[in-house]
Amino acid sequence: MEAPLVTLQSGPREKLRLAFAVNGEERELLVEPYKTLLEVLREDLGLTGTKHGCELGECGACAVLLDGELALSCLVPAVECGGRAVTTIEGLRDGPELHPLQAAFADHGAAQCGYCTPGMIVAARWLLDRKPDATRQEIADALAGQLCRCTGYQQIYEAVESAGRVLRGLPPLPPVVAAVHGEEPHGR
Amino acid sequence: MMRLPRFRYLAPASLLEAVKVLGDLGPEALPLAGGTDLVPNMKRRQQTPANLVGLRGVAELRAVSGDAARGLTLGAMTRLAEVERGAVAAGWPALARAAATVATPAIRNTATLGGNLCLDTRCSYYDQTEEWRRSIGYCMKREGETCWVAPGSDRCWAVSSSDTAPVLCALGAEVTLRSRGGERRIPAADLFADDGIRHLTRRPDELLTAVHLPPVEPGQRTVYLKLRRRGSFDFPVLGVAGRVRLSAGGTVESARIFLGAVGSRPQEARAAADFLVGRRLGDEETVREASRLATQIAKPMQNTDLTLGWRKGVAREYAARALRELGS
Amino acid sequence: MADDREAAPRPGPRALDDDRPAPRPGAVGPAPGLAAVGKPLRKVDVRGKVTGETRFADDYTMPGALHMKLVRSTVPHARLLSVDASAALAVKGVRCVLTGKDFPIAYGLMPVSQDEHPLCNDKVRFVGDPVAAVVAADELTAQEAAALVRVEYEPLQTIATPQEALATADPRIHDYGDAPNVHKLVAFDFGDVPAALAGADQVFEDRFFYQGNTHLPIEQHAALAWVDPDGRLTVVSSTQVAHYVHKALARALALPPARIRVIAPPQGGGFGGKTDPFNHEIVVAKAALVTGRPVKVALSREEVFLCHRGRHPTLMRMRTGVKDGRIVGHSVETVLDGGAYGSYGVASVHYTGALETVTYRMDRYRFRGCRTFTNKPPCGPKRGHGTPQPRFGLEVHLDKICEKLGVDPAEWRIRNAVPPDTVVANWMRVRTTGLVACLEAVVKASGWRERRGRLGRGRGLGIAASSYMTGAGISITFGDLPHTGVQLLLDRGGGVTAFCGASDVGQGSDNVLALIVAEVLGVEVGDVKVVTGDTSLGPVDLGSYSSRVTIMMGNAAIQAAERARDRLAAAAAAKLEVPASRLCFAGGRVFDVEDPARGLTFAEAVQRAEAQAGTVGTVGSYSPPTPTPRYKGGGVGPSPTYSYSAAVVEVEADEATGELSVEKIWVAHDIGRALNPVAARGQVVGSVYMGLSEALMEEQEFRRLPPKLSRALVHQAPSMLEYKSLTFHEMPEVETILVEEPDAMGPYGAKEVGQGPLLPIPPALANAVHDALGVRVDEVPITPHKVLAALAAPDRRYGPAAFPDVPWPEPLLVPPPWEGGDGKATNDRKRERRLPGAKP
CATH class of the missing domain: 3.30.365.10 (Aldehyde oxidase/xanthine dehydrogenase, molybdopterin binding domain)
Structure with missing residues (x-):
């Protein structure tokens, strides 16, 4: 019996049809094989919330959820995404209300320049989807692929912990402020 | 933004079809599994295959079968995130730990066990952009003639940097390679060659399809200790992988030790393993001598992170720590 | 003033006279x-x-935009003979190729360092210097065509280090500077330091090295340029200073400033790395003018490493004379590796000496600074600009002095802190200072008195303090x-x-x-x-x-x-x-x-x-108040007011491998007033993070091939993976304390917070390593191999062995305030003529 035909193929300058779900919406477009998911999201779909800092898988800024799993969009050729579901930072909230993670990042000062923030929040979402009561060690393990140059990571721990509480139906934690010399510490 | 070069993309829908395509295209094609090694290399123009054979549609490569008693067969496309958990973690904890220390969580969600075994060898003169490599006149591994690690050398000293490879070698695992002409099953250690350029014995028309873990034996202990700069992202600058079988009384009955990241292939520390047989790991003198023997075979070069002198200097200490862990 | 001059033989509180504005009602105090x-x-x-x-800048697009890719030099130092773009122009989709011929006018950040061309004209000075730009329909096509541009070079000797720069008269990287391959030399004597050292009880000498490192903002530089329908050139760019880009565009493109608009969207991190106007910003603007189309450029991570403008690698020698436990004379010499261009370098070299005086009382102060040119990406301002290096040196130097004197380093610092309202030896004016409060706060929070020296082998505590400017008193471009x-x-x-x-x-x-x-x-x-x-x-x-x-x-x-x-x-x-x-x-x-x-x-x-x-x-x-120093070079360092910081670092050191794990950091920062306490804490912790990251691992290091085989000089690791920075796993908990004493100079009393808390971290770590293992690593970063080498060394030290010979010029003699000075040099005739109206 003859081997079955290759189901999909394209020349180096031909575009391929890509049909996939982005933030719950079915999208269909033609893409060059050389384009990564990151490029298609930003350039073809105008979803510039997903950032990039290296395009080599070395910083985490381009993180998205691919079929619910944390993935780096800079490392995935878009043509490999047919039939899959992608969630980007734009898909985190449904309506005008911020997702609890977004609200917590805003309240706790976990976003300074905000450039690593979309990837960071998506990675945190991936964690909290599985473990809303994640410990600090579990947060570190899950977010260890996301580099941040502004925060020193501390407020990110605090924001993820606070959002995890909200997702478990508990009240959020108040933002931590520094102790003032000579005064009783306020906040936590 | 760094872009991939142009390539022809093929997506076979079955294993039969995949090996046919690879057989037709030979060295003109590379298989694409998770892509976490190949995609950056292509963006840096270290690898520029005319054809990429995407394996996503090949369901056979994801199959998992067996158990601790009979041995476990993992399809080559099993993701590292899956190797970290479940049956592997229970029966072969060193392999789970090795998988869990690869790169970052997002990469482990995408990268595959087969891909990690076939990881291109790494070198600080090679893992650079096309422009950077042009600025040094390239190197022997790609487009150039000199190995800048050892300019008088007639071989390439790029480093085997896989975390799972030394563990699979130490476990005595096997791998299946499939081509249009049939398939062969070989010890994992035989997959690797001591050459930075031709570091795999896989032929271009072959596909690594499965990894076979041997049955867990009573008294089996496994360890993997990884030395690197940071707690994530980084490749190993030393990996110590070991498997021993201990008698009920705690005497070593058999031992295999492999070192990663100190040569172009996982290095077997046979003298150290032989020395351990019949001795007890709880004995500090034994550990010290075995670690000395183990690190004698390490050949680190100045082509990874951290300084060569330091890596040489602490190799024995790390080997000793790994052996102590095996015995504890 | 006259009274002070006669009555005060030693530094001390001093009346503030002229330009201090009256506090605004409601602006200070509770x-x-x-x-x-x-x-x-x-x-x-x-x-x-x-x-x-x-x-962010790279999120901007325009319909019909073209894309630009720079062709960069692959040789470190060469005459540029020819650029052949014919093969690139033949690629389908390529619109134009620009070369140095299109950019005859030089530009630069400082008026005295107009030494860059948007595309190199006659020379290339480092691997990465841009020589051509390819503009095409899409970025991949531009990249493919850029690889086809043929550049012919006549190689020149590679100058890789400051030592080589000082020893090489020919070839010169630039045809200007204070000596061949020396960009800038500065020399000041604030009183007779050799005499002070001769009269001291003890004199201490140390040498230190602070490695270069880079900003590594997660956002790479990007710019989009187009001509608006009203004819105005518009450039969106990830710059920290839209105004400087505006000025550079007007100059380099010879356009009226009124017809240029620069938009600086929020930056995805800068840390000083986006404060220079950059060649790609000017070239992309020219490309938009030439093609009549919007043109975009987005730099790769490697290109960001080549833009650099980061921390200068700095070699230092410090000498201090101590009498009765106080500093009677202090001398600092610095040699900076400036890289291939001027950038902020003139200011940078001054900053390696300017703030040495504002923390601890010292009677006399001597400073020598030298910035060399080398064939590497230019250094410039990174968070702390020029001051983390001498701060590292001073705080480790003091730790050693306190050890010899047998005094607690925290107590010594508290006793010798510069009091408020002081004009210090080099005439910088300290107004409010929370230095003592910061030190007391971290001593208390860390349990310093009870725990230091008692944590057992391998675990230690270290302390350091620092100060930073709240804005510069004089603009980098001068003027009124x-x-x-x-x-x-x-x-x-x-x-x-x-x-x-x-x-x-x-x-x-x-x-x-x-x-x-x-x-x-x-x-x-x-x-x-x-x-x-x-x-x-x-x-x-x-x-x-x-x-x-x-x-x-x-x-x-x-x-x-x-x-x-x-x-x-x-x-x-x-x-x-x-x-x-x-x-x-x-x-x-x-x-x-x-x-x-x-x-x-x-x-x-x-x-x-x-x-x-x-x-x-x-x-x-x-406008900031008129600075107190009136000597040439005294424009670098004055600030409306200074912030103060102190930190204690607790480290766990592995004696067998030299590996360090920082367990906790206590930091106190004198912020005047926190306008937003969450954001202020974020700036403190972020500064601590960056200081720790450079103290432990960050290195902008270069690689040379065997000289017999190659002249190459390349960045060792221009990637996020191999340029190591801290991840979640290495970053310890930071306990932050704010010292709030509102300063009349600041809005609602606020001082700076974005840079100062970085400064005490590297020396506090080095001092903690000493407490843990009894060894001194007089270098940053403190990597495991250095710790092991120090453990093996007879003197239990790892650090620079020598300091190069530098042709120091005749120093400017500026008597400190308590020795009869008026803030001017006594031997600067040129300055006397230029400032005839200066107040006596």
Whole structure:
């Protein structure tokens, strides 16, 4: 019996049809094989919330959820995404209300320049989807692929912990402020 | 933004079809599994295959079968995130730990066990952009003639940097390679060659399809200790992988030790393993001598992170720590 | 002044005379009535950052945009013989190729260092210097065509290190500088230090090395240029200083500034790395002018490493004479590896000496600084600009001195802290200082007195303190123009729009602008719309660096808002028939303090003011007070006021491998007043993080091949993977304490917070390693191999063995204030002539 035909193929300058779900919406477009998911999201779909800092898988800024799993969009050729579901930072909230993670990042000062923030929040979402009561060690393990140059990571721990509480139906934690010399510490 | 070069993309829908395509295209094609090694290399123009054979549609490569008693067969496309958990973690904890220390969580969600075994060898003169490599006149591994690690050398000293490879070698695992002409099953250690350029014995028309873990034996202990700069992202600058079988009384009955990241292939520390047989790991003198023997075979070069002198200097200490862990 | 001169033989408190502005009522002291200042409110711009809606430079696109790729030099030093673009031009989709011929005019950041061409003209000076630009329909095509541009070079000797630069008269990297391959030499004697050392009980000498490192913002530089339908060249770029890009574009492209608009959207981190105008910004603008199409350039990570402008690798020698436990003379010599261009280098070299004096009392001070040119990417300002290196040296040097003297290093620092209201040896003026409070705070929080030296082998505590500027007293471009301006527009609906040239690099300046305006006008922070970082839509601000935005823009915002408040008050007073002096602005209302029910809504007050005298728009601006130093070079270092920091680091050191794990850091920072306590803490922790990351692992290191085989000199690891920075796993918990003593110079008393807390971290770590293992690593970064080498060394030290011979010029002699000085050099004839009107 003859081997079955290759189901999909394209020349180096031909575009391929890509049909996939982005933030719950079915999208269909033609893409060059050389384009990564990151490029298609930003350039073809105008979803510039997903950032990039290296395009080599070395910083985490381009993180998205691919079929619910944390993935780096800079490392995935878009043509490999047919039939899959992608969630980007734009898909985190449904309506005008911020997702609890977004609200917590805003309240706790976990976003300074905000450039690593979309990837960071998506990675945190991936964690909290599985473990809303994640410990600090579990947060570190899950977010260890996301580099941040502004925060020193501390407020990110605090924001993820606070959002995890909200997702478990508990009240959020108040933002931590520094102790003032000579005064009783306020906040936590 | 760094872009991939142009390539022809093929997506076979079955294993039969995949090996046919690879057989037709030979060295003109590379298989694409998770892509976490190949995609950056292509963006840096270290690898520029005319054809990429995407394996996503090949369901056979994801199959998992067996158990601790009979041995476990993992399809080559099993993701590292899956190797970290479940049956592997229970029966072969060193392999789970090795998988869990690869790169970052997002990469482990995408990268595959087969891909990690076939990881291109790494070198600080090679893992650079096309422009950077042009600025040094390239190197022997790609487009150039000199190995800048050892300019008088007639071989390439790029480093085997896989975390799972030394563990699979130490476990005595096997791998299946499939081509249009049939398939062969070989010890994992035989997959690797001591050459930075031709570091795999896989032929271009072959596909690594499965990894076979041997049955867990009573008294089996496994360890993997990884030395690197940071707690994530980084490749190993030393990996110590070991498997021993201990008698009920705690005497070593058999031992295999492999070192990663100190040569172009996982290095077997046979003298150290032989020395351990019949001795007890709880004995500090034994550990010290075995670690000395183990690190004698390490050949680190100045082509990874951290300084060569330091890596040489602490190799024995790390080997000793790994052996102590095996015995504890 | 005359009294001080005769009466005070030693440094001490000194009356402040001329230009200190009277404190504004309500601006200092406890202010319980403040509505926005000091509250942990969400930053006004944070929503876009957590939703992904904030548009960074690379998020901008234009229909029909072309894409540009730079062709960069692959050789470190060469004459540029020819550029052949014919093969690139033949590629389908390529629109044009630009070369050095298109850019005859040099530019540069500082007036004295106009030494860069957008594309190299006759020489290349490092691997990465741009020689051509390819513009094509898409980025991949531009990249493919760029690889086809053929460049012919005539190689020149590679100059890789400061030592080689000092030893090489020919070839020269530049044809200007204070010596061949020496960009700048500076020399000052603030009193006779050799005499002071001769009279000291003990003299200590140390050598230190601080490795270069880079900013590594996660956002790579990107720029988009187009010509607006009105003919105006418009450039969107990830720059910290839109104004400098504007100036450089006008100069290098010979265009009228009025026809150029530069937009600086929020930056995805900068840390000083986006403060220079860059070649790609000018070239992409030219490409837009040439093609008539929008053109975009987005740099790769490697290209960001080549832009650099980061921390100067600095070799230091320090000598200190101590008598009766106090410093009678202190000498600092520095040699900086400047890389291939001037950048901020003249300022950088001064900064390696300028702030040595503002923390601890010293009677006399001697400084020598040298910046060399080498064939590497240019160094420039990185967080702390030129001061982390000598701060590392000084704080480790002092730790060793205290060890020899047998005194507790925390106690010594507290006893010898410069008191408030002091003009120090090099004439910098210290106003408020929280140094002692910071030291006491970290000593208490860390359990220093009980725990230091008692944690067992392998675990240790180290302390260090520091100071940083709150904005520079003199602008880098000189002149008498204000350093910033704020413009307000009040609308009939009660909305306020605040315009300012400053741009938000992530430090929270947009929020500072909104909250200060809201505070003065008594409206909600959210009622203030900020329009920033656009040279056509706001007054000039000199940019987000130098810790200057809060104090300068903040004071300008207060001035503009107070002017608006006065107009509204006058109109409301007329309407309400209440004296304006009795009106209060709070809660979105303007009301009589004696009868709060009697009032107008803020919107009504705006309408009354508009009816009374037309559209309500006001301006404010800010210039720092005249600096006290009057000697040449004394323009680097003066600041309206200085912040202070102290830190204790606890480290766990592995004696067998030299590996370090930092367990906890306590840091206290004298901030004057925290305008937003959550954001302020974020700046402190972020600074600590960056300081620790460079102390432990960051290195901008270069690789040379065997000289017999190659002249190559390349960046060792221009990637996020191999340029190591801390991940979640390496970053310890940081306990932050703020010292709040409002300073009259700052808006609501605020001082800087974005840079200072970085400074004590590297030396505190080095001192902690000594406490843990008894070894000294006199270098940054403190990597495992250095710790092991120190453990093996007979003197238990790892660090530089030698200091190069430098052809120091005759020093400027500036007597310190207590030795009869007036802030001028006694031997600078040129300066005397140039400043005839200077006050005696």
